Amino acid sequence: MKFKLLAIALLISSFCAAQKEQFKFDFTSNKAQKGYTKIDSSNRYTAEKGYGYDLQSSSAGENKPFYFSVQVPDGNYKVTIRIGSKNKAGITTVRGESRRLFIENLATKKGEIVEVTFIINKRNSKISENENVKIKQREKKKLNWDDKLTIEFNGDAPLVESMTIQKVNNIPTVFLFGDSTVVDQDNEPWASWGQMITRFFDMNVCFANYAESGESANTFIAAGRLKKALSQMKAGDYIFVEFGHNDQKQKGPDKGPYTSYFNSLRTFITEAKARGAHPVLVTPTQRRSFNEQGKIMDTHGEYPNAMKKLAREENVPLIDLNAMTRTLYETWGVELSTKAFVHYPANTYPGQTQALADNTHFNPYGAYEISKCIIEGMKANKLDIVKYLKKDYKPFNPQKPDAIDSFHWNQSPFTEVEKPDGN
Known part of the structure; x- marks a missing residue:
């Protein structure tokens, strides 16, 4: 009975994560801003949780590329990222899903925070309850076709303070x-x-x-x-x-x-x-x-x-x-x-x-x-x-x-x- 209840709870959690249309994440080492989810190196992506660092072991603050994924429904999403750090200078590039380029080599000085916003499309292969796109075998690993919205942070010294993701329809x-x-x-x-x-x-x-x-x-x-x-x-x-x-x-x-x-x-x-x-x-x-x-x-x-x-x-x-x-x-x-x-x-x-x-x-x-x-x-x-x-x-x-x-x-x-x- 416990296992059944756990399975139901996980299913509900996953469903809620998939239906949620706004997320706020704080990547700093400070106390999380009000309304934001605090993210540290232990926050690895799982389908049950619906968000977290993904694909690699690296995380924000390590001065090397890292990925962060969020489980969301199909649609267009407004992504707002505060790039930079109070403690060091950086150069940050942001790509999304299957390497779509959005922010290119953005240089920030020590103490400088720059807010950037872009719109990204997310989709999966489901057309209807009974029909799916006939994707090829090699496509099954493509980030474009899964249930996650994945953001890639790259650059000579990538820095991110926070990120918000919100569904937009117009x-x-x-x-x-x-x-x-x-x-x-x-x-x-x-x-x-x-x-x-x-x-x-x-x-x-x-x-x-x-x-x-x-x-x-x-x-x-x-x-x-x-x-x-x-x-x-x-x-x-x-x-x-x-x-x-x-x-x-x-x-x-x-x-x-x-x-x-x-x-x-x-x-x-x-x-x-x-x-x-x-x-x-x-x-x-x-x-x-x-x-x-x-x-x-x-x-x-x-x-x-x-x-x-x-x-x-x-x-x-x-x-x-x-x-x-x-x-x-x-x-x-x-x-x-x-x-x-x-x-x-x-x-x-x-x-x-x-x-x-x-x-x-x-x-x-x-x-x-x-x-x-x-x-x-x-x-x-x-x-x-x-x-x-x-x-x-x-x-x-x-x-x-x-x-x-x-x-x-x-x-x-x-x-x-x-x-x-x-x-």
Whole structure:
């Protein structure tokens, strides 16, 4: 009987934690502020408790990366963090879920506390009581698909005083649909523009990245990814759709740029418009495919043109990332462009016995630059959400990319040498 009562109590505790929509945590060594939950090194995450340090043994105050998770329902959350310390200087970077970048290299002096706020989307794979997204085996460990909202604190000397998390319902959401060039990559050294673009927008908009490696437009729909997003979508939201890399590999009588691809893209547009959301099409990013003259060779056939045709027919905005990345890669040139992709000699990362030379997938620097191309595409299309760009965003020109030496990235603790699905 005692065990049954304990099990019921744990279940109720877990349910309450999952339903709670506001949390306040105090990470200092002082007495907790009124209304805040005191957090020390012993506060490890458990499903029963619903919050705590997660994934690693490190905790706040140890001057190394740490993770903190909170069990919350699906939705958008306003996260407010007081960064800094009364006792020392620091440099703090904050990422969320599967390495979405929000706060970049924020320097604080001794005694300085800076309050920052951002909006983050959390979801799991449940569509309804009887239906789930058909996620892949390798996705089952992704932080994007679990029941927790996970915040990663990183940087040269990360410092956090307190954090509050509160559910918000009136924030426009930008849903990202795409493949491995868009997806939130969990592990170093892989990255995509969808997890970098979050850094440049303020607390008035939220990005929900539903992209996944290896997906084409039709398989994305078949897996229930679109259906899950539609269950969360509201009027005034946006969808950004970038496919083409994997679609072009499909063979068969009904497969091709003006058949299955075209029709699947139209499905995204139709479903978004039916809910009062704004569809935006994004042509597939170029591959790093130089010819002998140092020019990028087109490898996507008619797929970019098919998307452009549909954009004209449906009168929806189109961001020509295909064209912008051609300019960007040619500006870098054959050698320097490798610094934007996953090109690393053997033994750079644990378990990496062979050199990595991937000409499709970006590293963090490359993904950071591509995300700026997307933003310039938003501006060119006069999308309303550009009014939510942070004040420190500077106009970007693919003919004048940021110097790689100016990009400082503190790597997350987890690495993977296996290439993402898709090419």
